[in-house]
Each structure stands twice: as C-alpha cells, then as structure tokens.
Amino acid sequence: MLLTDKTAVISGAASARGIGRATARLFVQHGARVAILDLDAAGAKAAAAELGDGHLGLGCDVADAQSCRAAAEQVIGAFGQVDILVNNAGISQPVKTMEITPADWQRIVDVNMTGVLFLSQAFIPHMRARRQGSIACMSSVSAQRGGGIFGGPHYSAAKAGVLGLAKAMARELGPDGIRVNSVTPGLIQTDITGGKLTPAMKAEILKGIPLNRLGEAEDVARIYLFLASDLSSYVTGAVIDVNGGMLIH
Numbered sequence: 708m709l710l711t712d713k714t715a716v717i718s719g720a721a722s723a724r725g726i727g728r729a730t731a732r733l734f735v736q737h738g739a740r741v742a743i744l745d746l747d748a749a750g751a752k753a754a755a756a757e758l759g760d761g762h763l764g765l766g767c768d769v770a771d772a773q774s775c776r777a778a779a780e781q782v783i784g785a786f787g788q789v790d791i792l793v794n795n796a797g798i799s800q801p802v803k804t805m806e807i808t809p810a811d812w813q814r815i816v817d818v819n820m821t822g823v824l825f826l827s828q829a830f831i832p833h834m835r836a837r838r839q840g841s842i843a844c845m846s847s848v849s850a851q852r853g854g855g856i857f858g859g860p861h862y863s864a865a866k867a868g869v870l871g872l873a874k875a876m877a878r879e880l881g882p883d884g885i886r887v888n889s890v891t892p893g894l895i896q897t898d899i900t901g902g903k904l905t906p907a908m909k910a911e912i913l914k915g916i917p918l919n920r921l922g923e924a925e926d927v928a929r930i931y932l933f934l935a936s937d938l939s940s941y942v943t944g945a946v947i948d949v950n951g952g953m954l955i956h
C-alpha cells in the first residue's frame with residue numbers, strides 16, 4: 708500500500724477504458740481517497756461510485772479556470788486535504804498541419820496544455836500551505852518525436868508545452884515541498900483514438916516497438932503511482948517515458 712492516508716485528484720478519469728480511470732482504480736487499491744474531475748460530470752460520478760465509498764466525482768472543464776477553482780474548493784472541502792494532483796485530461800485530433808483551423812488549435816491547446824496550468828493553479832495554494840504535494844502531468848511521446856502516431860501537430864505542440872510548464876513549476880515549487888513531474892506515453896489502447904486506429908495501422912506501429920505490444924492504461928497508471936507516492940520523493944522535473952521502447956533517446 709503506497710498511498711495510505713493520501714488523497715488524490717485525477718482529471719479526465721471518467722472514460723471507462725481510459726488512463727485516468729485505471730489510475731483511479733490503482734490509487735484506491737493502494738489506500739488513497741480519490742476525486743475524479745471530468746468534463747463528463749455524470750461519468751465522473753459513476754466512476755467515483757464504482758471505486759467505492761468516500762470517493763468523489765465532479766464535473767470540471769480543465770480549460771476553464773473558474774471551473775477548476777470551483778472543483779478544487781469542493782474537493783478540499785470534502786477531503787480536508789489534497790496530496791496528489793494528476794493532470795491527466797486530454798483530447799486529440801488526427802489532422803495535418805494545413806488542416807488545423809484556429810478553433811482546432813485553440814481547443815487542443817486549451818484542454819491539453821492550459822488545462823494543466825489552470826488545474827494546478829487551483830490546488831497549488833492548498834499544497835503550498837501544507838508544504839507538500841505531488842503533481843503529475845500528462846504529456847505524450849508525440850511531444851518528443853514530433854507526433855506522427857495519432858494526434859496532430861497542434862497536439863504535439865500542446866503536449867510539448869506541458870513538459871516546459873511542468874519543469875518550470877517543478878523548479879518554482881520545489882522549495883514549497885511540491886514535486887512536479889511528467890509522463891510521456893506511447894500508444895496506449897484507450898478510446899481516445901475514437902475507433903480510428905485500424906488493424907493495419909496497429910501492425911505498422913508494432914514494428915517500431917521493441918517490447919512488441921501496444922500499451923495498456925495500467926502501464927501508465929503504475930508510473931503515475933510511482934510519481935504520486937513517496938517512492939519518488941527525490942524526483943521532480945522528471946519526464947518518464949512509458950512507450951515500450953518506441954522512442955529511445
């Protein structure tokens with residue numbers, strides 16, 4: 708049990724086969740009390756109920772600062788303390804550079820990158836006051852290798868922005884006892900691809916993965932667990948690849 712007496716907030720954890728949901732389950736197995744924040748309010752409530760008693764599911768749009776502040780107030784009110792924040796919510800769109808409209812760009816950047824800032828800002832004052840906290844941020848191998856798997860260039864840009872933001876927050880917040888790290892998964896089998904990943908595409912992608920399989924949501928959940936727990940107490944500003952060797956650098 709790595710998270711006994713800890714409380715965790717996980718964004719984007721409503722979708723049934725998603726990374727956030729798998730992370731919520733794993734955190735609960737390790738003794739944490741979990742709050743799920745998701746754009747899908749009903750899904751968040753159902754997911755929290757599935758976790759058992761004492762967990763919380765709330766509607767929250769990470770791209771809206773006011774929505775993040777309201778959710779943080781509710782969670783802190785209900786739990787009394789928040790030790791862990793997992794900035795996991797994200798969206799993708801498989802388009803090419805010339806197809807990106809201004810609205811596409813704004814939406815992808817708002818949810819994937821600005822959402823990390825807004826939700827972190829909502830919890831940092833509380834973590835600072837307690838002089839402890841662990842924030843994990845979702846980036847992607849797409850940020851490191853220039854996309855080319857599923858998300859478009861705007862997705863790569865937003866996820867690369869997350870890496871810079873997380874590192875800068877790690878440097879700034881370290882003296883307050885708050886650690887900030889990022890994860891960069893390769894292709895993980897969730898519903899984010901919206902059924903558009905064909906068997907032929909999968910076979911082609913597998914050729915470039917030394918471990919010879921696509922990732923599972925649990926593969927990433929275990930890295931979030933490491934970053935959330937005291938196992939990583941001297942780790943901040945780090946980027947952890949979870950990609951089966953798809954990118955070795």
Ligand SMILES: NC(=O)c1ccc[n+]([C@@H]2O[C@H](COP(=O)([O-])OP(=O)(O)OC[C@H]3O[C@@H](n4cnc5c(N)ncnc54)[C@H](O)[C@@H]3O)[C@@H](O)[C@H]2O)c1
Binds near residue numbers: 726891
């Ligand atoms: N699946 C992959 O291959 C992969 C690879 C690298 C990174 N990621 C990232 O992992 C994260 C989780 O993705 P997933 O694959 O589990 O997908 P998913 O679609 O199953 O989960 C994403 C969740 O985020 C929620 N969400 C979307 N917009 C939101 C908003 N504005 N505010 C709050 N919640 C919102 C959705 O409702 C959903 O529950 C995303 O940030 C994604 O970009 C995924």
